[in-house]
Amino acid sequence: MTNDIRTEVRIDAGAERETPVTDTPTEEQLERLEHRMAGGGVDVKSTVAAAAAGSPRRGDTNAIALSLEDAGVWYGQHQAVQGVTFDIYQRATTALIGPSGCGKSTLLRCFNRMNDLIPGARVTGKITIDGVDIMGKDVDAVQLRRHVGMVFQKPNPFPMSIKENIAFGPKRLGLAKSKSQMEEVIERSLRDAALWDEVKDKLDEPGTSLSGGQQQRLCIARVLAVKPDIILMDEPCSALDPIATLKIEDLMRTLAKDYTIVVVTHNMQQAARVSDWTAFLLAGEERTGRLIEYSPTEQLFTNPRDKRTEDYITGRFG
Amino acid sequence: MAVAPTTDQAPRRSLAESVRRRRTGAVWEGIVEAVIYATGLLTILLLIGILLLLGQQGLRLFFEMDYPVGRFFTFGNAITENTSDPEKFRFGIMAPLIATGWVTLVTLVIAVPLGLATAVYISEIAPPRVRLYIKSGAELLAGVPTVLFGFVGLFLLVPIVRETFGWGAGGMSGMTAGIVVAFIAVPLIISIADDALQAVPVDFKENAYALGCNQLQAIWFVIMPAAISGITAAVMLGMARAIGETMTVLILGGGNSSIPELPTESMRTMTATIASGFGNASAYSLLRPALFMTGAVLFLITMFTTIIADLVLDRQRKRFSR
Numbered sequence: 001m002t003n004d005i006r007t008e009v010r011i012d013a014g015a016e017r018e019t020p021v022t023d024t025p026t027e028e029q030l031e032r033l034e035h036r037m038a039g040g041g042v043d044v045k046s047t048v049a050a051a052a053a054g055s056p057r058r059g060d061t062n063a064i065a066l067s068l069e070d071a072g073v074w075y076g077q078h079q080a081v082q083g084v085t086f087d088i089y090q091r092a093t094t095a096l097i098g099p100s101g102c103g104k105s106t107l108l109r110c111f112n113r114m115n116d117l118i119p120g121a122r123v124t125g126k127i128t129i130d131g132v133d134i135m136g137k138d139v140d141a142v143q144l145r146r147h148v149g150m151v152f153q154k155p156n157p158f159p160m161s162i163k164e165n166i167a168f169g170p171k172r173l174g175l176a177k178s179k180s181q182m183e184e185v186i187e188r189s190l191r192d193a194a195l196w197d198e199v200k201d202k203l204d205e206p207g208t209s210l211s212g213g214q215q216q217r218l219c220i221a222r223v224l225a226v227k228p229d230i231i232l233m234d235e236p237c238s239a240l241d242p243i244a245t246l247k248i249e250d251l252m253r254t255l256a257k258d259y260t261i262v263v264v265t266h267n268m269q270q271a272a273r274v275s276d277w278t279a280f281l282l283a284g285e286e287r288t289g290r291l292i293e294y295s296p297t298e299q300l301f302t303n304p305r306d307k308r309t310e311d312y313i314t315g316r317f318g
Numbered sequence: 319m320a321v322a323p324t325t326d327q328a329p330r331r332s333l334a335e336s337v338r339r340r341r342t343g344a345v346w347e348g349i350v351e352a353v354i355y356a357t358g359l360l361t362i363l364l365l366i367g368i369l370l371l372l373g374q375q376g377l378r379l380f381f382e383m384d385y386p387v388g389r390f391f392t393f394g395n396a397i398t399e400n401t402s403d404p405e406k407f408r409f410g411i412m413a414p415l416i417a418t419g420w421v422t423l424v425t426l427v428i429a430v431p432l433g434l435a436t437a438v439y440i441s442e443i444a445p446p447r448v449r450l451y452i453k454s455g456a457e458l459l460a461g462v463p464t465v466l467f468g469f470v471g472l473f474l475l476v477p478i479v480r481e482t483f484g485w486g487a488g489g490m491s492g493m494t495a496g497i498v499v500a501f502i503a504v505p506l507i508i509s510i511a512d513d514a515l516q517a518v519p520v521d522f523k524e525n526a527y528a529l530g531c532n533q534l535q536a537i538w539f540v541i542m543p544a545a546i547s548g549i550t551a552a553v554m555l556g557m558a559r560a561i562g563e564t565m566t567v568l569i570l571g572g573g574n575s576s577i578p579e580l581p582t583e584s585m586r587t588m589t590a591t592i593a594s595g596f597g598n599a600s601a602y603s604l605l606r607p608a609l610f611m612t613g614a615v616l617f618l619i620t621m622f623t624t625i626i627a628d629l630v631l632d633r634q635r636k637r638f639s640r
Contacts, residue, residue, distance in 0.1 A: 112528060119446075142532045150528035156521045159544050169529040172539065219525070226529055 025243045033246055044313050048272040048301040063090040065230055065260040066111060071125035073106050073115065079288045080106045084125075086279060086294045088230075093252060093261040095275035095297065097268060099312070102281040103289025104264045108232050111262065112148040113141040129230070146173060149228035153235045155215035157207025157222075162199050165207045165218055166190065169226035185225055193221035194251050213244025217251065224255075231255065233263040237270065249274050268313060272301050280309050368617060376611030383604050390611065394577045396586070398595035400603045407604040411612055413577045417492060417585035418616075421567055424496025424581050425503055425560035430553055432500070433507025437552070440508070441515035442537050453512065460505035468569035471498035476570065487584035490572035496581065498570055499563050503556040510555060514548020515541060547631045554627040558620055564589040588616045 025033060066088040073081040081103040088094045096104040106115070113134065115121040127134050134144055157165050166186045169175070176182035186203070190196040195217040199210070207218050216236060223231060233252070237245040252261060252274045265271050271278050278297045283289040293300060293309045304310045331339075379385045385404045393410025401407050436456075440449045475498060480489030518541050526536035542549065572584025573594070586594070592609050599605040 114524065114528065117524070117527060142527075142530055145528055146530040150524075152521055152524065152528075154521055156519075156525050158522065158525070158540055168539070172535050173530055222529065 025246065029243070029246055029250070033242060036242075044268050044272050044301045047269050048298050064088070065090040065129065066262075067126075067128040069126040069128070071107070071110060071123065071127055073103065073110060074122040074124065075118070076120040079286075081110075081281075081289045084281075084289075084291045086291060088260065088262060089277065090260050091256060091258065092276040093256045093263060093274055094277045094279065095271035096262065096264045096279050096281060097266070097271045097312075098281035098289070098292075099283075100266065101287060101289075102283045104281050105234055106289070107281070108234055108262060108264045111230065111232055112145045112150055114150065116141050146226060147228055148230045148232060149223035149226055150232040150234065151216070151219055151223055151236050154239050155212055155219050157210070157215050157218050160207065161204045162207050162210070162218060163203040165222050166225050169222060173226060175226070189221040189225040192224050192255070193217045194247065194254070195221055211244070213240050213247055216240060216244065216248060220248075220251065220255075228259070230260045230262065233261065235264055235266060238266065245270075268301075272297060280304075280306075280312065282308055282312070369614070372610055372614035372617055376607055376614045379604060379607035379611055383607065385604055385608070390608070396575045396591055396612075398575070398591065398598070398605055398609075400598050400600055400605050402602050402604060404604060407608075409605070409608045411588075411615055413575055414586060414588040414591045414612060415615070417571065417578055418561060418587040418589070418619075420492040420578055420581040420585065421496045421499060421563075421571070421587055422557060422560040424493055425499045426553070426557060428497060428500035429503040429507055429556050429560075433504045433552065433556065434511055434549065436504070437508045437511035437515060438537055438542070441512050442541065443533070453508075456505040456508045459501075460509060463565075464502055464563060465565040465569075467498050467502055468566040471495075471566065471570045483582070485582040487572040487574065490570050491583055492571060492578055492581045492585045492587075494572075495567040495570040495587075496560075498566050499560050502563060502566065503559045506559055507552045507556045510552035511545070511549050514545040514552065517548065518544045550627065550631055554623065558623060561616070561620055561623070562589060564593050568593055588612050592616075 064087045068084050068086055068088075071081065071084045072079060084107060096108060098104050109115050110123050110127055111129075111134075113123075115123055123135055129144075129148070132139060158168060160168070163186055166189050167176075167182055170182065170185050176185050187196060187200075190199060195214060198214060199205075199218075202209075207215065210218060216239075220231075220236075236252075237248050240248065249270065252263065255261060256274075256276070263271075263275065275297045277294065278300045279294040280292045280300065281289045282292045293304060293306045295305065300309060301313055304313065379390065380387050383402075383404060385407060389410060391411060393408060394412055395408055396410060396413045397408045399407065399409075436452065440452045444452065471494065475494055476489040478489075479485050479491070479494050483489075485491040485493055522540050522544050523536055526540040531539065567587045568590040571586055571590055573586050573590070574584035575586055575591070578585040592612055595605055595609050599609060
């Protein structure tokens with residue numbers, strides 16, 4: 001009986017799926033999107049000004065979420081990142097920008113020790129979260145990743161239902177004691193990821209049945225379900241269309257009220273729109289990335305301190 | 319700047335003219351396509367041919383030689399006697415069928431956990447050098463003729479079984495055969511399951527780790543489910559191997575033609591029955607069609623196993639499609 005209903009639901013959804021599903025923007029989002037498209041190659045400076053008018057920049061310089069001291073990354077004999085020192089502030093969005101190969105993703109992957117998975121990768125220097133040196137011998141990477149969540153470039157739901165995707169983390173970590181508690185976690189995570197209204201009637205469908213943008217929000221919800229302190233995002237919109245990108249960006253602004261977000265992006269406009277602080281990295285000919293400038297986003301894009309930052313944001317290279 | 323046309327260039331034609339002339343090589347392409355199509359068709363014809371031959375030769379048992387159908391399917395012994403008298407012929411398929419079942423069961427119980435565990439180990443856990451050694455070892459093992467496994471089993475395993483457990487006929491039993499067939503199936507399972515695990519996108523693993531999984535959780539809850547169709551295929555092929563293996567079970571099974579109630583008894587599987595009986599089956603005996611009929615049943619079993627496996631895989635593919 002139950003089975004029949006489920007099959008029916010699945011068939012219905014399957015019929016819907018025939019036409020390519022994309023995210024439906026709200027009127028207001030559509031307007032902004034049109035404005036953005038019409039602007040074409042608007043310069044970053046006006047974007048950053050507009051974004052600042054929309055929401056004040058965040059980031060209390062007294063509340064440090066993550067602190068880097070002379071951090072470097074080696075892949076075997078090659079040094080990918082060298083001598084990076086700066087602080088990332090709590091409940092703010094920090095963007096890491098720079099041309100391809102500048103080591104921004106590599107650096108991001110240090111924050112939850114994803115580089116541990118790469119044979120031959122070695123991180124030097126000191127990275128501190130909450131006063132704990134995360135590279136320390138006594139720190140278990142599995143433990144660390146419960147506090148530092150990550151969203152990847154390509155939306156990647158597990159081969160299971162929407163519900164099971166969200167429940168995955170909490171189940172492994174034993175975060176929900178009962179079934180009703182788990183339901184609560186699922187609903188809260190999906191609501192926080194601005195996905196609940198779109199999927200509440202089809203929680204048992206495969207996560208892969210959603211559109212690309214929805215899948216990415218599902219992945220964000222999956223991270224939120226584990227209740228991390230810091231969320232790392234590695235080019236979260238690079239595989240998405242403009243509407244889906246807009247939705248994720250809006251979500252990032254909302255989430256920054258409660259979470260510390262670090263986002264890697266190759267899109268300067270995006271950095272200007274969503275971040276409070278921006279770090280600009282650049283690699284020389286030896287392909288070793290270095291931090292060139294770290295400033296409040298508005299300052300970095302309107303009044304950069306370094307000549308190389310200026311060259312990059314005005315599109316002279318990269 | 320205008321470039322003067324060089325003489326080695328072909329003259330420029332209009333599209334209409336090109337269409338009229340047809341592409342050079344179109345004929346050649348057509349021939350290649352036809353050959354490929356024919357080879358594809360051949361596999362299907364072969365399949366139908368085998369079934370027709372087995373059926374036509376086997377059904378003679380019932381229609382020309384008046385052997386009762388019920389007796390063939392229920393009689394609890396399979397005596398490969400070369401006789402043309404339906405009254406004296408005592409051959410039923412139950413015993414070889416159950417023997418095949420026992421050997422397959424023993425094989426799977428040993429080979430599936432061992433093969434899958436090894437595949438997971440070399441794919442996800444082992445350092446590259448160890449992975450290389452085990453993988454090459456498995457590939458070499460997969461190439462060893464099975465008759466040699468039979469020999470090795472006869473000289474290494476049978477004495478131990480005889481002295482320690484006293485199973486079957488002097489150590490030769492379904493269990494003995496199953497254990498050795500397991501080692502024939504293991505390299506196959508390792509190889510296919512490893513390929514399936516290696517094909518799991520790296521983002522699955524990264525996502526699992528990023529959500530706070532430890533290695534075993536990532537393997538069990540994410541990597542293995544993602545590779546499930548390949549893993550199922552590995553198990554099914556291992557099973558097909560066990561059902562179809564002939565030499566090893568002939569050497570090590572013990573050869574008893576009656577229904578084995580336990581895997582530890584001496585027994586003769588369907589394949590072993592066919593292989594051992596065919597030599598002394600004369601053209602006019604009942605044995606010949608009976609063995610063909612056994613072959614037909616064997617063929618149908620393997621065919622249904624494959625079809626069921628395909629259906630299972632198809633369902634999983636639909637469910638987990640990306």
